[in-house]
Amino acid sequence: MLLRELHRACEVALVAQHREDLRHERRLAGESWERRGYTSHDALHRAITILEDADQALLRERIRASL
Structure with missing residues (x-):
């Protein structure tokens, strides 16, 4: 109210x-x-999980950054 x-x-x-x-x-x-819904808390504290979920949804292996 x-x-x-x-x-x-x-x-x-x-x-x-x-x-x-x-x-x-x-x-x-x-x-x-x-x-697949995410909260602002997820985006701030669990960003890797969101990226992993996206990779899984697209049926691709996780992309690793090269140094």
Whole structure:
């Protein structure tokens, strides 16, 4: 409720995020895609895991940096 009031006070449009997420999920499922969601915490503290997941999704071996 507090967040809604903050949006109203700042005149920021409130988006029904959960509704949009569900629509997005259905579109992905219809196309045989798999959604892999990450939080900002994941991006900051588990970036390697995100890259490993991307490699796995693309069916490629992990790319190693050469020095």
